[in-house]
Amino acid sequence: MDPIYEKVSKCLDSVRKVTDFVPKVAIVLGSGLGDYADDIRQVAEIDYHDIEGFPVSTVPGHSGKFIFGYVGEVPVVCMKGRVHYYEGYAMSDVVLPTRLMHAMGAKILFLTNASGGINAGFSAGTLMMLTDHISTFVPNPLIGPNLEELGPRFPDMSHVYDEDLQDILRTAAKENGIDLKEGVYIQFTGPSFESPAEIRMAKTLGADAVGMSTVVEAIVANHCGMKICGVSCVCNMAAGISPTPLSHDEVQQAANEAAPKFKKLLTESVKKF
Secondary structure, three states: OOHHHHHHHHHHHHHHOOOOOOOOEEEEEOOOOHHHHHHOEEEEEEEHHHOOOOOOOOOOOOOOEEEEEEEOOEEEEEEEOOOOHHHOOOHHHHOHHHHHHHHHOOOEEEEEEEEEEOOOOOOOOOEEEEEEEEOOOOOOOOOOOOOOOOOOOOOOOOOOEOHHHHHHHHHHHHHOOOOEEEEEEEEOOOOOOOOHHHHHHHHHHOOOEEEOOOHHHHHHHHHOOOEEEEEEEEEEEOEOOEOOOOOHHHHHHHHHHHHHHHHHHHHHHHOOO
């Protein structure tokens, strides 16, 4: 057995010792959204430390638990905290949680994150639905032997973000008076924020928002056949656009302030899945 697939299997065994819950939707909570898990009708939780070989986040604002329960009547598994490539983990470990949630039974992946705004029409607190992404500047998580048990060697990336799910997000936003922008997200490795020249480059490439997560998770979810949607909370304008130096504290504060409308959008969308 491939060592990466074997690791996913061992993690699944650890989970199944605690719960046999089968989710329909997997939710990854970005910075500022961690307490969304409190709104879920919870039936079980597992600390990441209790899962054999599972990566644990070292970033402020990211605790480390899987929460199992219901949003409305929809069974979900929620990642309260994610890991990032810049923390020093192998890329296979960064995307292991996504593969694990698929192995648990999840068919839909709802990705969230905090980002820097590139689009001049955005401001701190803007919510942006992902319509596409740029992955050029991070290692592709599918490099290496293909995991045939999960998906094809050369997966198509034409429609990573499911169009039906996008329509559901648009409807939920409209029904709840939430201004939901749309755009392209670009992932850099971090942990340093981007330089003004890098932001000008990203803008030229067509990116509307920039961050240090999400794209690699979308790639592996697409590889294994999950339907994917994503919403980014623009927590600051990016370097060269923002007049002030960037800081993680600023990101965390803006994410916290935007959290109520973000949570509402998340809940009302998932109920329609």
